[in-house]
Amino acid sequence: MAAAGGLLLRAAESPAAAAPETLSGPRPAQARRHAEATKRKYRASSEAPPAKRRSAVVFLPAKRAAAEEAQRTFKGKAQKTFSPNESLVGVSGKNREQKPCIRTSSLFKNNPEIPELHRPVVKQVQEQVFTSDAFHKLDLHPHLISTINTVLNMTSMTSVQKQSIPVLLEGRDALVRSQTGSGKTLAYCIPVVQSLQAMKSKIQRSDGPYALVLVPTREPFTWIVPGVLMGGERKKSEKARLRKGINILISTPGRLVDHIKSTKNIHFSRIRWLILDEADRILDLGFEKDITVILNAVNAECQQRQNVLLSATLTEGVTRLADISLLDPVQISVLDQHHGQSDPEQGTLPEVSPLPPDDELDSFAIPGSLDQHVTLVPSKLKLVSLAAFILQKCKFEKDQKMIIFFLSCELVEFYYHLFLRTLPACSGVPASRQPPSASTRFKFLRLHGNMEQEERTAVFEEFSHSKTGILLCTDVAARGLDLPQVTWIVQYNAPSSPAEYIHRIGRTARIGCRGSSLLILAPSEAEYVNSLASHKINVSEIHVEDILSVLTRDGCLKGSRRGTQKSRAAGPQEIRRRATVLQTVFEDYVHSSERRVSWAKKALQSFIRAYATYPRELKHIFHVRSLHLGHVAKSFGLRDAPQNLGVSAVKRRKGNLNRPDLHKKTRGKHRLAEILRSEYSSGIEASVAKVKKQNKHAAPGSQPCRAIRTGRPASAVGKQKQRSPCNGKTQRD
Numbered sequence: 001m002a003a004a005g006g007l008l009l010r011a012a013e014s015p016a017a018a019a020p021e022t023l024s025g026p027r028p029a030q031a032r033r034h035a036e037a038t039k040r041k042y043r044a045s046s047e048a049p050p051a052k053r054r055s056a057v058v059f060l061p062a063k064r065a066a067a068e069e070a071q072r073t074f075k076g077k078a079q080k081t082f083s084p085n086e087s088l089v090g091v092s093g094k095n096r097e098q099k100p101c102i103r104t105s106s107l108f109k110n111n112p113e114i115p116e117l118h119r120p121v122v123k124q125v126q127e128q129v130f131t132s133d134a135f136h137k138l139d140l141h142p143h144l145i146s147t148i149n150t151v152l153n154m155t156s157m158t159s160v161q162k163q164s165i166p167v168l169l170e171g172r173d174a175l176v177r178s179q180t181g182s183g184k185t186l187a188y189c190i191p192v193v194q195s196l197q198a199m200k201s202k203i204q205r206s207d208g209p210y211a212l213v214l215v216p217t218r219e220p221f222t223w224i225v226p227g228v229l230m231g232g233e234r235k236k237s238e239k240a241r242l243r244k245g246i247n248i249l250i251s252t253p254g255r256l257v258d259h260i261k262s263t264k265n266i267h268f269s270r271i272r273w274l275i276l277d278e279a280d281r282i283l284d285l286g287f288e289k290d291i292t293v294i295l296n297a298v299n300a301e302c303q304q305r306q307n308v309l310l311s312a313t314l315t316e317g318v319t320r321l322a323d324i325s326l327l328d329p330v331q332i333s334v335l336d337q338h339h340g341q342s343d344p345e346q347g348t349l350p351e352v353s354p355l356p357p358d359d360e361l362d363s364f365a366i367p368g369s370l371d372q373h374v375t376l377v378p379s380k381l382k383l384v385s386l387a388a389f390i391l392q393k394c395k396f397e398k399d400q401k402m403i404i405f406f407l408s409c410e411l412v413e414f415y416y417h418l419f420l421r422t423l424p425a426c427s428g429v430p431a432s433r434q435p436p437s438a439s440t441r442f443k444f445l446r447l448h449g450n451m452e453q454e455e456r457t458a459v460f461e462e463f464s465h466s467k468t469g470i471l472l473c474t475d476v477a478a479r480g481l482d483l484p485q486v487t488w489i490v491q492y493n494a495p496s497s498p499a500e501y502i503h504r505i506g507r508t509a510r511i512g513c514r515g516s517s518l519l520i521l522a523p524s525e526a527e528y529v530n531s532l533a534s535h536k537i538n539v540s541e542i543h544v545e546d547i548l549s550v551l552t553r554d555g556c557l558k559g560s561r562r563g564t565q566k567s568r569a570a571g572p573q574e575i576r577r578r579a580t581v582l583q584t585v586f587e588d589y590v591h592s593s594e595r596r597v598s599w600a601k602k603a604l605q606s607f608i609r610a611y612a613t614y615p616r617e618l619k620h621i622f623h624v625r626s627l628h629l630g631h632v633a634k635s636f637g638l639r640d641a642p643q644n645l646g647v648s649a650v651k652r653r654k655g656n657l658n659r660p661d662l663h664k665k666t667r668g669k670h671r672l673a674e675i676l677r678s679e680y681s682s683g684i685e686a687s688v689a690k691v692k693k694q695n696k697h698a699a700p701g702s703q704p705c706r707a708i709r710t711g712r713p714a715s716a717v718g719k720q721k722q723r724s725p726c727n728g729k730t731q732r733d
């Protein structure tokens with residue numbers, strides 16, 4: 001099929017061999033004008049064809065064959081205008097005769113060549129997830145063991161649990177690094193609960209917090225949550241709960257800082273544990289200053305405690321944070337023997353080592369049960385390719401649960417509504433009369449930072465408990481979320497860093513399960529694969545033609561054209577035709593009203609703005625100048641590129657990003673970053689700003705930093721260079 005598909009695209013790419021784009025085909029004068037316009041576009045765009053992917057010699061006959069096939073297929077029909085509406089059963093549900101015929105989108109013309117992927121094959125860092133050791137081997141309270149066994153239904157420890165729990169029970173500080181979905185949460189929860197229940201004077205609720213757990217986002221609160229503080233909830237009710245007492249306090253850094261600054265009921269004098277979970281994410285989101293405030297506030301009231309820092313990725317920032325927050329820590333890293341680490345099966349305890357070796361920094365452990373793929377898709381084909389992929393997985397395969405990552409909230413909203421309104425209809429039955437199986441197959445959900453907390457929690461719960469479904473989201477869902485049985489992670493837009501890539505794909509293949517991921521890149525972004533390889537991330541290629549070929553299995557994309565059985569076969573021409581039918585479904589939907597067109601334009605604008613915020617080190621791969629706006633517009637169901645969306649227009653608006661309120665409210669980069677990451681913190685920045693003004697000299701966080709346990713000032717965290725671009729980017733989330 002790959003070979004057949006190869007014919008398909010390359011035939012389209014060759015101007016000489018290209019079959020008429022629409023079934024009507026452009027007239028000669030029109031065609032000339034079109035070709036000249038295209039040439040102009042390529043002069044202005046760096047999406048001009050790069051080096052060919054495969055040898056032209058090898059594919060020349062293939063192109064010719066495809067062209068001949070195309071000519072044969074369309075002979076004598078060049079003037080017939082194809083109305084996709086006629087071809088779709090039940091898609092629009094409107095009177096087909098009354099609809100004007102619409103020129104089919106020119107999907108397969110003038111696309112850039114897809115370059116050959118030359119990936120260095122690297123040996124990925126591997127971790128063994130489970131050990132054969134049972135929890136009852138640990139010196140834990142029998143009641144705790146029976147809870148783990150019977151309530152949580154867990155018997156054997158994971159590697160990270162086996163290595164961490166004894167160390168933490170000994171009372172040591174620890175820096176724990178282990179792959180996504182390997183059970184890090186229990187690795188610290190068990191020692192915390194064991195140590196708290198063993199305290200001589202029985203803990204009272206009114207004692208206040210004994211353990212403080214800092215997490216980066218609001219969603220991942222699970223079974224052990226006696227008290228949660230998170231943005232998006234009413235601060236007043238949180239204050240009441242704090243007054244009653246919370247012994248294990250789990251909070252996002254931003255929200256806790258809000259309470260430190262404005263709530264009298266929060267005391268840290270009894271804190272025995274300070275846990276920084278997902279430290280890499282906390283730093284990525286620019287919470288260094290908040291962590292500084294928290295460390296100072298906790299240090300001011302208590303010195304005797306255990307500190308634990310956990311992370312799936314180990315970056316320079318994480319080790320620096322470990323340096324100032326941990327005292328003489330044990331470093332626990334669950335890597336395989338090849339990587340020179342201790343073998344968990346040998347039961348050896350890890351060495352005490354304050355800093356990891358340089359070559360370990362920024363290389364990531366990926367679950368061995370995760371198959372990673374990449375596909376290079378010209379911008380014009382991106383929408384149909386994603387739709388085809390969804391159809392393939394959710395219509396033709398069983399029990400698929402998929403998460404699709406996008407660059408911004410607006411993109412999530414746009415594609416969520418577009419797919420919701422169009423794809424289920426492709427089952428051939430009007431939405432109202434679809435059997436329940438169709439609605440579960442195409443259960444679309446979305447999750448992003450512009451949603452109310454209540455709705456976010458409901459979506460999280462629904463997707464968590466569902467066996468199938470398609471969750472469209474921003475990076476708000478990339479970290480810490482434990483969503484069981486996810487089979488596919490699709491990255492429709494590339495992540496801003498390899499660490500983000502790891503966390504996105506880490507939502508599948510959790511705790512030893514199998515999972516797969518697909519990264520969709522434009523041909524001009526192909527070099528990103530090398531960037532991943534330099535962090536020991538290996539991906540294998542799926543060809544776009546293979547993804548599109550599923551459309552030939554979809555009866556409702558057949559089209560109305562009466563052809564022989566032979567021409568209906570799953571040949572390249574048929575794939576092109578069906579892709580065009582599907583694209584037209586989207587274009588028809590978008591162009592069915594002015595409002596929808598302007599909605600699609602706004603989504604396109606949001607994409608361009610988000611695209612402009614890739615970090616400097618990735619700008620040579622992701623630069624707005626590389627985007628062919630006309631082609632990108634197609635992936636928003638737009639027939640033409642909207643005016644005034646050029647690079648210069650984007651540059652002009654860049655300072656304003658996509659939140660008009662920012663312009664008014666922010667002064668300077670820092671404030672901008674604060675607002676952009678607001679969803680991860682408290683959601684009440686404005687009130688904090690007010691309080692800040694009032695308590696300028698009184699707030700604990702504003703006091704001069706005192707020495708922390710390592711003797712270094714906490715302000716050192718704040719001074720650290722903000723490595724991640726996320727500060728300027730989380731408007732995406």
Ligand SMILES: Nc1ncnc2c1ncn2[C@@H]1O[C@H](COP(=O)(O)OP(=O)(O)OP(=O)(O)O)[C@@H](O)[C@H]1O
Nearest residue numbers: 154156157158180181182183184185312480482511
């Ligand atoms: N020993 C165990 N046996 C079976 N399941 C376990 C065990 N420990 C943890 N789990 C389950 O594994 C899943 C992943 O655990 P957890 O969320 O702690 O992983 P993580 O390493 O923190 O992942 P991430 O880095 O993505 O946040 C959870 O559903 C958890 O209940």
